[in-house]
Amino acid sequence: MADLTDKASDYEEQARDAAISVARVAAQRARLPAVGQCHHCGAEVGQQARFCDAECRDGYEFEQRMRKLTGSR
Numbered sequence: 720m721a722d723l724t725d726k727a728s729d730y731e732e733q734a735r736d737a738a739i740s741v742a743r744v745a746a747q748r749a750r751l752p753a754v755g756q757c758h759h760c761g762a763e764v765g766q767q768a769r770f771c772d773a774e775c776r777d778g779y780e781f782e783q784r785m786r787k788l789t790g791s792r
């Protein structure tokens with residue numbers, strides 16, 4: 720039954736990682752002001768929006784992560 724145990728702990732690890740990254744993203748978003756423009760591509764969006772769509776949001780978050788990893792700003 721080693722397989723089942725391994726899968727369970729894999730799942731726990733993934734769930735923990737997911738919870739951590741969700742909290743991190745939420746903290747980043749809280750700092751991000753809504754300026755009526757997409758933070759990723761600069762397109763005009765609604766007053767309350769920060770991105771055009773999920774794709775731009777993901778792109779922006781990916782960019783931020785990469786910047787943190789490479790240490791550039």
Ligand SMILES: [Zn+2]
Nearest residue numbers: 757760771775
């Ligand atoms: Zn956009």
